[in-house]
Structure formats: structure tokens, C-alpha cells
Amino acid sequence: xSFGLIQLMExxxxxxxxxxxxxxxxxxxxxxxxxxxAWKDPFDPIHNTNGYINFAVAENKLSVDLLLEKLxxxxxxxxxxxxxxxxxxxxxxxxxxxxxxxxxxxxxSVDADGIFCCAGAGCALDLLFNCLLEEGDGVLLPxxxxxxxxxxxxxxxxxxxxxxxxxxxxxxxxxADLDKKLSECHQSGQPVKALLLCSPNNPLGFVFSREELExxxxxxxxxxxxxxxxxxxxxxxxxxxSKMVSIGSVLEHLGNDVHFVWSFSKDFCMSGLRAGxxxxxxxxxxxxxxxxxxxxxxxxxxxxxxxxxxSDSEFVQSFIRENTNRLYETYRVHCDCLDxxxxxxxxxxxxxxxxxxxxxxxxxxxxxxxxxIWQSLFEKAKVVVxxxxxxxxxxxxxxxxxxxxxxxxxxxxxxxRVEQVMSSLSVxxxxxxxxxM
Ligand SMILES: Cc1ncc(COP(=O)(O)O)c(C=O)c1O
Numbered sequence: 001x002s003f004g005l006i007q008l009m010e011x012x013x014x015x016x017x018x019x020x021x022x023x024x025x026x027x028x029x030x031x032x033x034x035x036x037x038a039w040k041d042p043f044d045p046i047h048n049t050n051g052y053i054n055f056a057v058a059e060n061k062l063s064v065d066l067l068l069e070k071l072x073x074x075x076x077x078x079x080x081x082x083x084x085x086x087x088x089x090x091x092x093x094x095x096x097x098x099x100x101x102x103x104x105x106x107x108x109s110v111d112a113d114g115i116f117c118c119a120g121a122g123c124a125l126d127l128l129f130n131c132l133l134e135e136g137d138g139v140l141l142p143x144x145x146x147x148x149x150x151x152x153x154x155x156x157x158x159x160x161x162x163x164x165x166x167x168x169x170x171x172x173x174x175x176a177d178l179d180k181k182l183s184e185c186h187q188s189g190q191p192v193k194a195l196l197l198c199s200p201n202n203p204l205g206f207v208f209s210r211e212e213l214e215x216x217x218x219x220x221x222x223x224x225x226x227x228x229x230x231x232x233x234x235x236x237x238x239x240x241x242s243k244m245v246s247i248g249s250v251l252e253h254l255g256n257d258v259h260f261v262w263s264f265s266k267d268f269c270m271s272g273l274r275a276g277x278x279x280x281x282x283x284x285x286x287x288x289x290x291x292x293x294x295x296x297x298x299x300x301x302x303x304x305x306x307x308x309x310x311s312d313s314e315f316v317q318s319f320i321r322e323n324t325n326r327l328y329e330t331y332r333v334h335c336d337c338l339d340x341x342x343x344x345x346x347x348x349x350x351x352x353x354x355x356x357x358x359x360x361x362x363x364x365x366x367x368x369x370x371x372x373i374w375q376s377l378f379e380k381a382k383v384v385v386x387x388x389x390x391x392x393x394x395x396x397x398x399x400x401x402x403x404x405x406x407x408x409x410x411x412x413x414x415x416x417r418v419e420q421v422m423s424s425l426s427v428x429x430x431x432x433x434x435x436x437m
Contacts, residue, residue: 024155031056031374031390038384043410053406053414056384058146058202058352060236060269060404062330063323067269070315074308081300087293089117093303096310097277103313104320105234105262106248114281116289117303119274119296121232121263122152125196127296128259128278129157131288132226138162138185138192140225142173144355144391144398146202153196162192165394170346171204171355175219182223194226200233200244203355203391203400205348207242213250217258227258235267235320238328239349248279256282264306266352267320273302327352333408334401337415341422352404355388359397361422370396376425381417 017025028036038052088094091112098112118124129139135158141149142164153161164181166173178195185192197216199208208216220227229247237244248260263276275298280286298306310316334354338345345356362369367389374387388398403411 029390031384031387034378034384038378038382043382043406043413045409045413049413050382052382052384053410053417054384055401055403055405055414056386057405058266058402059271060266060323060327060352061406062269062326062404063319064269066319066322067309070309070312070319071305074305075301077301077304081304083300085300085303087297088290089115089293089298090300090303090307093117093298093307096307099313100310100316101246101248101260101262101277101279105231105244105246105260107246108249108252110248110279111281114279114286116278116280116286116293117298118276118278118293119298120265120271120276121230121261122148122276123274123296124261124263124276124278125149125152125228125230126156127289127292128228128261128280128285129153129159129194131285131292132228132259133157133159133193134191136160136191137194138190140164140178140181140192140195142166142177142197144171144203144388144393144400146198147386147390149196149198159193160190162190163392170206171394172206175215178219192225194228195220196228196230197247198230198232199247200231200237200350202233202351203353203386204346205351205353205355207237207244207350210245210250213245213247217247217251221257225257228261229258230261232261232263232266233351234262236324236327236352237350238324238331240328242349244350254279254281256284259285267323268309269323273306274298275302275306327404330403330408330411333411334403334415337412341415341419352402354401354403355398356401357398361425362397365396367396370398373397374399376421377418381414381421383414383418 035054035056038054041051042048043051043053094112094115094117097115098110101110118127138160139153139162141161143166150161153159162181162185164173164177167177168174182192217227231246234244234246247258248254251258254260260279264273265271278289331348338356342360343356343358345354348354358373359365361373370387370389377383377385386400391400
């Protein structure tokens with residue numbers, strides 16, 4: 001082979017992808033691979049009783065039937081839907097979303113000009129990080145967190161997640177934890193420009209109170225930080241004694257430094273339709289966002305159907321009521337099973353998750369043992385959960401269970417399998433460390 005040809009081959013091997021995406025060239029983590037293989041062999045109570053039961057993907061399968069029925073009457077598209085429209089989302093779509101936010105989140109008027117539609121909440125976060133922050137800027141992210149946030153922060157905007165370790169009860173962070181992290185960053189020279197909050201919280205299932213949100217906003221303002229609040233589970237508050245408190249209802253104006261994110265993926269069980277929302281009052285961000293959704297807009301067909309869904313306010317109200325009832329009932333089924341098995345968990349009031357402590361199956365609290373448990377659950381019980389390690393849990397042994405991803409009947413089968421597999425593993429405890437709740 002000639003020298004020239006070798007040189008050419010080497011060049012073509014080196015130059016396959018740009019430097020911008022080099023950091024994405026890593027394999028999926030084992031727990032994501034596990035979810036993909038579980039999808040290929042799903043549990044069915046009649047046709048595949050030995051299939052996988054997947055509680056690792058944040059989806060709500062409990063109310064899909066209600067939406068499928070409704071969508072049957074919402075897809076009679078006119079020809080205009082096939083053409084270009086406002087890249088932020090069509091006017092009727094943004095007006096309906098503004099109306100939804102006014103009624104269920106902000107409890108005050110919402111300007112449809114501040115609404116930007118794009119392909120999901122992940123996309124909304126990516127757009128905001130790109131518009132608000134420079135490459136390398138830090139985003140404070142309280143742990144344990146939704147693992148996808150890392151990708152949303154780093155993937156394209158090339159910002160840096162700065163993990164805040166919680167010291168409060170039930171893994172809740174306190175302002176002192178934010179202070180501590182921020183001063184560490186000041187000392188190390190890491191610039192920090194934003195705080196990302198998730199309420200209702202994935203994975204802990206709590207809703208921030210009004211007072212907590214007020215204190216957090218004062219804190220971010222004192223420190224000159226942007227605040228991004230992801231309220232993607234805002235209509236999925238299922239506890240009878242809890243209420244959603246949106247950042248939009250706490251602040252009369254969001255101002256230039258507070259930005260709201262929501263999506264149809266969770267509260268309307270439509271993660272496949274890819275429809276997310278940004279609401280911002282920052283005029284420069286509004287101007288920048290007039291152009292960017294061109295790259296990641298919601299299809300005209302989907303906008304048309306969702307406009308029709310939202311314009312039926314009676315349907316929306318009864319759907320939210322029925323969906324939250326189903327979430328509550330399914331949550332209770334899981335709690336009963338966990339109680340019987342003696343697995344402690346953080347009580348949840350909203351969203352799709354139970355944060356549970358499997359320390360009783362571990363000889364000692366290590367991430368190595370946590371991985372071994374996860375492996376047994378996946379391979380032997382064919383039950384998939386998310387290991388706390390990927391949510392950056394500060395304590396090994398915790399797992400996230402997305403209880404809305406399967407029916408209550410499947411839940412009973414799953415916990416039965418888990419109990420059988422786990423009781424066959426003999427655990428000799430040498431670490432009496434108590435659970436921190
Ligand atoms: C807190 C949170 N934000 C954003 C997303 C991504 O949502 P979407 O599918 O709308 O991009 C998820 C998905 O699990 C989530 O849990």
C-alpha cells in the first residue's frame with residue numbers, strides 16, 4: 001500500500017465527526033441499555049408473563065387510553081397545517097398553552113408572546129442553556145437528579161453540571177448547601193451562572209412550597225444567577241393533601257432571570273409527540289428564541305391536535321382529575337408491596353417516582369453492592385429500576401422506581417418477583433448503618 005493511501009485512510013478515520021460531538025461518542029450506560037432490551041421483551045399478563053417490567057423510563061402508561069380516545073377526534077387537519085407557521089408555535093397553539101398555564105400553574109395572566117414551543121422539555125432546557133450561558137458555565141444541580149439533566153446541560157450547550165449535595169431530610173437540599181457549593185466554585189475558579197430546579201421533583205416526588213421557592217429566588221437573585229424551573233410534572237400532583245405551587249404563581253413577574261419549562265410528555269402521557277414549552281419574560285431571550293425553534297419545532301399536525309385537546313377545557317379538567325386518581329391508586333399499590341417487603345421509601349406527593357432504599361438486601365452500603373442488586377433485579381427478576389448512583393445519590397442503596405410506567409397488576413407481579421429473587425440471596429449484614437431519611 002502506498003504511503004499516500006495510508007495517509008488518506010488515517011485522515012478519513014480521524015475526521016469522522018466534528019470536535020463538537022466528540023464528547024457524545026461514548027456508549028450508553030448499562031441501565032439505559034437494560035431499558036432498551038426490556039422494551040424488546042415486555043411483560044404481558046396473557047401473552048408474555050415472563051417478560052420484563054420496566055420501571056426505569058419516566059413514562060405514564062396509566063392514562064394513555066383516555067388520550068387515544070380524545071386524539072381520535074383531533075386529527076382532522078386542514079391544508080394550512082401542512083405549510084410553514086410561526087416557528088415559536090402557531091398562534092392558536094400558544095394561546096391554548098397560555099390558557100393552560102394561567103389556569104393550572106400561574107393563576108394570573110400569561111402572555112402568549114412569551115411562549116415558545118419546541119420538541120420536548122429536554123429541547124427547551126437545551127435552548128435555554130444555549131441562550132443564557134456560555135460554554136463552560138456551571139449550572140447548579142441539586143442531587144439526586146433526573147439523569148437526563150446532565151445531557152441537557154452538557155450535550156450541546158457544553159455547560160457544566162455542578163452537583164449540589166443535599167443535607168436536609170429526605171434528600172432535600174437547603175440554602176446552605178447551595179452556598180457551600182457556590183463558594184467552592186468561587187475558590188476553584190469554576191464560573192456558575194444558573195440553578196436548575198425540578199418541581200414536582202424527579203426522582204424525589206415532592207413539590208417545592210411557596211416559601212421555599214421565594215427563598216430560592218431571593219438566593220439566586222442575591223448571587224446574580226439565572227433560575228430555570230422545570231415543572232414538567234406540574235399537573236401530576238396526586239396526593240390529596242398537596243397542591244402544585246408553580247414558580248409563575250409565586251412571582252407576579254418572572255423578570256429577566258427566571259424561566260419556566262413544561263412539556264406534554266408527562267402530564268399528558270405524550271413523550272412520543274415531542275412537544276415542550278418555554279415561558280420567559282426576558283425580551284432578549286424572546287428575540288433569540290424566535291429563530292431557534294426552527295431547528296427543533298413541533299410538527300404542525302401535532303400542534304393542531306394538541307390545540308384541539310387543550311381547547312376542550314372540560315376534557316382537560318376531567319383528564320387531570322382521572323389521571324391523578326390513577327397515579328395515586330398505582331402509587332398506593334407499590335407502597336403496599338414495599339411496606340410488606342420492609343423496603344423504606346421517601347413518601348411521594350407528585351410525579352411518577354418512588355425513591356426507595358434497598359439497603360436491607362446489601363451486606364454493606366457501597367455503590368458496588370448497589371450495582372449488584374440492580375443486576376440481579378434486571379437479570380433474575382426481569383424488573384428494571386434506575387440505580388441511585390446515576391441520579392448522583394449521596395448514599396448507595398437507593399433506587400428510583402417509575403411506578404406509572406406499568407399497570408398496578410404488573411406492579412404486583414414485579415414486586416413478587418423481586419421478593420423471590422431477593423430472598424434467595426443471603427445477606428449477612430456487617431454494616432448496621434441506619435437509613436438516612
Ligand atoms: C424532569 C424532566 N425534565 C425533562 C424531561 C424530558 O422531557 P421531554 O420528553 O419532554 O423532552 C424529563 C423526562 O424524563 C424529566 O423527567
